[in-house]
Amino acid sequence: MNSKQTGRRTFLKGVAGAAATLPFVSSGATAAPADLTINDAIAIILKNIPKPPSRDTVDTVKSGDPTQKVTGIATTFLATYDVIRQAADLGANFVITHEPTFYNHRDETDWLRSDAVYTAKKRLLDEKGIVVWRFHDYWHAARPDGILTGVTKKLGWQPQTGKENIFTIPPTTLRDLALSVKQKFGSPSVRFVGNPSQSCRTIGLSPGAYGGGPQITLLSREPIDVLVCGEIAEWETSEYVRDAVAEGKSKGLIVVGHVPSEEPGMEWLVEWLKPKLPGVKITHVPAGSPFSYV
Amino acid sequence: MNSKQTGRRTFLKGVAGAAATLPFVSSGATAAPADLTINDAIAIILKNIPKPPSRDTVDTVKSGDPTQKVTGIATTFLATYDVIRQAADLGANFVITHEPTFYNHRDETDWLRSDAVYTAKKRLLDEKGIVVWRFHDYWHAARPDGILTGVTKKLGWQPQTGKENIFTIPPTTLRDLALSVKQKFGSPSVRFVGNPSQSCRTIGLSPGAYGGGPQITLLSREPIDVLVCGEIAEWETSEYVRDAVAEGKSKGLIVVGHVPSEEPGMEWLVEWLKPKLPGVKITHVPAGSPFSYV
Numbered sequence: 001m002n003s004k005q006t007g008r009r010t011f012l013k014g015v016a017g018a019a020a021t022l023p024f025v026s027s028g029a030t031a032a033p034a035d036l037t038i039n040d041a042i043a044i045i046l047k048n049i050p051k052p053p054s055r056d057t058v059d060t061v062k063s064g065d066p067t068q069k070v071t072g073i074a075t076t077f078l079a080t081y082d083v084i085r086q087a088a089d090l091g092a093n094f095v096i097t098h099e100p101t102f103y104n105h106r107d108e109t110d111w112l113r114s115d116a117v118y119t120a121k122k123r124l125l126d127e128k129g130i131v132v133w134r135f136h137d138y139w140h141a142a143r144p145d146g147i148l149t150g151v152t153k154k155l156g157w158q159p160q161t162g163k164e165n166i167f168t169i170p171p172t173t174l175r176d177l178a179l180s181v182k183q184k185f186g187s188p189s190v191r192f193v194g195n196p197s198q199s200c201r202t203i204g205l206s207p208g209a210y211g212g213g214p215q216i217t218l219l220s221r222e223p224i225d226v227l228v229c230g231e232i233a234e235w236e237t238s239e240y241v242r243d244a245v246a247e248g249k250s251k252g253l254i255v256v257g258h259v260p261s262e263e264p265g266m267e268w269l270v271e272w273l274k275p276k277l278p279g280v281k282i283t284h285v286p287a288g289s290p291f292s293y294v
Numbered sequence: 295m296n297s298k299q300t301g302r303r304t305f306l307k308g309v310a311g312a313a314a315t316l317p318f319v320s321s322g323a324t325a326a327p328a329d330l331t332i333n334d335a336i337a338i339i340l341k342n343i344p345k346p347p348s349r350d351t352v353d354t355v356k357s358g359d360p361t362q363k364v365t366g367i368a369t370t371f372l373a374t375y376d377v378i379r380q381a382a383d384l385g386a387n388f389v390i391t392h393e394p395t396f397y398n399h400r401d402e403t404d405w406l407r408s409d410a411v412y413t414a415k416k417r418l419l420d421e422k423g424i425v426v427w428r429f430h431d432y433w434h435a436a437r438p439d440g441i442l443t444g445v446t447k448k449l450g451w452q453p454q455t456g457k458e459n460i461f462t463i464p465p466t467t468l469r470d471l472a473l474s475v476k477q478k479f480g481s482p483s484v485r486f487v488g489n490p491s492q493s494c495r496t497i498g499l500s501p502g503a504y505g506g507g508p509q510i511t512l513l514s515r516e517p518i519d520v521l522v523c524g525e526i527a528e529w530e531t532s533e534y535v536r537d538a539v540a541e542g543k544s545k546g547l548i549v550v551g552h553v554p555s556e557e558p559g560m561e562w563l564v565e566w567l568k569p570k571l572p573g574v575k576i577t578h579v580p581a582g583s584p585f586s587y588v
Contacts, residue, residue, distance in 0.1 A: 078533060081540035099529045103510055111507065115514045117534055120541040178588045189483065191585040209527065213405065216397055220409045233503065234525050234552035235393045239372060240411055242584040246375035247414040255585075258528035290536040291485040291549075293587075294472045 036280065038066040038094045038131050041073070044276055051141035059138050062101045063122070064131035070094050072281040075270055077263040079132045079287075081121055086285045088128040095132045095285075098139065098147070098266050099258075107134070139265065142272075150268025151207050151261065155184055166222055167203045174198040174226060174252040181228055185260035189293045193241045194252030200225040207261040212236025219244075219251060226252035230261030259289045330574065332360040332388045332425050335367070338570050345435035353432050356395045357416070358425030364388050366575040369564055371557040373426045373581075375415050380579045382422040389426045389579075392433065392441070392560050393552075401428070433559065436566075444562025445501050445555065449478055460516055461497045468492040468520060468546040475522055479554035483587045487535040488546030494519040501555040506530025513538075513545060520546035524555030553583045 042061075046053075062079075072092030076083045079097040087095050100107045102118060112118035125132065139146035144164050152159065157167040172180070175196035182190040204224040206215055209231035216237055219227050232238055232255055244251040267284045274282055336355075340347075356373075366386030370377045373391035381389050394401045396412060406412035419426065433440040438458050446453065451461040466474070469490035476484040498518040500509055503525035510531055513521050526532055526549055538545040561578045568576055 078529065080533065081537040085540075099533075103530050103534045104506060105529070111511075115510075117514070117538045117541060117543065117545075121537055175586070175588060178586075182588055189485075190588050191483075192588070193584045193586070196586060209529075212398060216409075217405075220411070231528050235372065235399070235503075236397050238584050239374065239393075240397045243375040243415055244411045246379075247411060249411065251411075290487045290532050292469070292472075292487070292490060294469060294476055294484050294486070 034069075036070050036277070038064075038068060038070055038133070041070050041094065041277055041280070042066065042133060045135070045273070046138060048276060049138045049142050051138055054137065057137045058100070058106060059134050059136055060107075062097075062107050062132040062134060063125040064093070064129060066131050066133070068093065068129070068131070070277075070280055072283070073273065073277070074283050074285045075266045075273070076285045077259050077266050077287040081124060083285050083287055084121070084124055084128065084130055084132075087130060090281075090283055090285070092281065092283065093129055093131060095130055096135045096266075096269065097132055098134070098136050098262055100134065101132050135269070139269065146269060146272065147207050147262050147265030148205070150265035151205065153268060154264035155181070155205075157203070157205075165205045165218075166224065167205065168201060169203060171199050171201045174200055174254070177203075177226065177228075177252075178254045181254055181256060185256055185264070187257055187260040188289055188291060190257070191255040192253060193238050193255075194226070194245050195250075198225070198250055198252050200252060202226075203228055206230070207265065209258055212240075216240045219253075225250060226254060228254045228256060228261075230256055231258040257289055257291070259287055263287065328363075330364050330571070332358075332362060332364055332427070335364050335388065335571055335574070336360065336427060339429070339567070340432060342570060343432045343436050345432055348431065351431045352394070352400060353428050353430055354401075356391075356401050356426040356428060357419040358387075358423060360425050360427070362387065362423070362425070364571075364574055366577070367567065367571070368577050368579045369560045369567070370579045371553050371560050371581040375418060377579050377581055378415070378418055378422065378424055378426075381424060384575075384577055384579070386575065386577065387423055387425060389424055390429045390560075390563065391426055392428070392430050392556055394428065395426050429563070433563070440563060440566065441501050441556050441559030442499070444559035445499065447562060448558035449475070449499075451497070451499075459499045459512075460518065461499065462495060463497060465493050465495045468494055468548070471497075471520065471522075471546075472548045475548055475550060479550055479558070481551055481554040482583055482585060484551070485549040486547060487532050487549075488520070488539050489544075492519070492544055492546050494546060496520075497522055500524070501559065503552055506534075510534045513547075519544060520548060522548045522550060522555075524550055525552040551583060551585070553581055557581065 073094045074087035074092040075096045078099040079095045079101045102109050160166045174194050177200045178190050178192045202224045204218045204227045206229040212233050241251050241253040270282050270284045367388045368381035368386040369390045372393040373389045373395045396403050454460045468488050471494045472484050472486045496518045498512045498521045500523040506527050535545050535547040564576050564578045
């Protein structure tokens with residue numbers, strides 16, 4: 001058992017006890033619990049996720065002291081410099097981010113130690129006393145998947161029975177579906193592969209960057225006309241669909257962008273959290289798309 | 295030593311001998327060598343690359359029998375179904391591709407064995423007797439880098455002395471540079487991160503999907519205003535540049551797309567190859583971008 005694992009197990013044990021005796025203030029359901037720490041809040045969240053603690057999870061505290069009392073929570077797709085500043089302006093000291101803070105999946109920072117962009121971000125976090133905690137693996141492990149739930153609500157689609165990521169909609173063309181998805185996500189631009197006039201009725205949905213293997217397997221094994229996804233590697237899923245179309249198969253791919261495809265899941269987190277943390281001010285601070293297009 | 299390594303070493307040894315005694319026909323420099331096999335052609339190419347043979351390279355034959363005589367060569371960014379069909383129409387039985395044929399970096403096919411898209415592509419390759427060989431690691435290892443050379447020619451930029459991927463250009467804005475790059479690459483759409491009116495004079499160029507770490511390190515360590523790259527992971531380089539801009543730093547990122555950013559390097563391969571394989575018909579067959587945009 002390594003020290004990281006010990007830390008997480010000890011933490012969870014301590015927190016379970018704390019959650020049972022939380023010192024909520026007596027002024028009603030909308031008042032903030034006076035002594036709720038960020039560690040307490042994390043424990044309450046994890047109690048509601050069926051996935052057991054994992055030593056390999058990326059869902060760790062990335063910055064700040066989680067023993068401090070919660071003054072407010074900001075949920076976001078990614079704790080950008082601007083999101084952190086906005087959270088501080090809102091009086092929130094706890095940022096829950098879905099994606100990494102320091103530009104790599106494991107938030108490793110040794111390679112960034114002398115980097116000016118990293119250093120300035122770390123300084124902002126320290127000055128504002130902000131705790132950033134990642135909620136990625138566990139939010140996807142919520143039942144139903146937290147990201148998928150928020151995204152599905154945003155799209156207004158009804159999943160097929162027993163399949164949370166497969167949907168049947170009134171038939172439309174691939175191009176019109178891309179336009180509709182773009183408008184619902186508020187994306188500045190959406191890419192697609194396939195015949196623009198191809199009929200789409202059955203849709204697979206895969207927010208984020210799920211990987212070429214799983215995306216292609218979904219397209220291959222499920223009887224879907226089109227896969228709507230967040231991000232791809234451009235030598236994988238897009239090339240599979242390009243070949244499928246060249247072979248005369250009726251398949252399409254819509255690539256929404258990573259941010260628009262998952263942000264609704266972090267917006268939904270606000271509603272999911274509110275009854276679990278009554279009295280805590282919880283706000284969604286959108287990261288938004290970083291891209292302009294020409 | 296595993297069988298793969300044995301195979302490559304044996305092959306290279308055999309080929310070095312063959313290259314020394316190639317049976318060129320006697321009717322002049324433009325005539326095809328009558329008995330030149332695809333293995334011979336590969337050996338001649340590799341003789342011109344300074345990188346030693348690697349057991350871990352992805353530059354292997356992906357399909358077909360390379361002991362057959364070359365009838366013609368098609369170079370391409372990626373051996374799509376359409377590219378293979380066009381190569382066959384041109385009478386070429388040897389396709390040199392930069393990127394994978396079967397939708398994953400190592401061209402593993404076990405997971406695709408019952409997949410209809412893969413099966414149809416394999417059938418086309420077999421019916422047409424096409425050999426596909428990947429020229430990725432070794433082409434990047436050419437001195438200068440084969441892809442970078444072709445891309446630089448297309449852009450018309452002059453590298454700084456001693457730095458093949460850093461360029462100084464007359465000052466322009468980030469948006470205008472994105473437009474210029476889009477036009478030169480013939481891209482349908484180009485994304486950028488940063489202030490559209492930011493001045494750009496020093497450019498870093500990183501075709502393909504070089505990875506977040508190397509891309510960020512280039513932005514961090516070199517005094518460049520903007521990085522022009524092929525593909526990114528959307529939680530890495532784009533977020534680094536977004537933070538840099540929020541911190542008041544003058545940095546930009548232009549994301550061209552993987553295909554447009556490397557295709558000129560496979561177009562340049564035709565000119566590089568012609569004097570080495572006199573008399574062989576060599577044609578660039580562009581894969582082109584698979585994307586439409588709304």
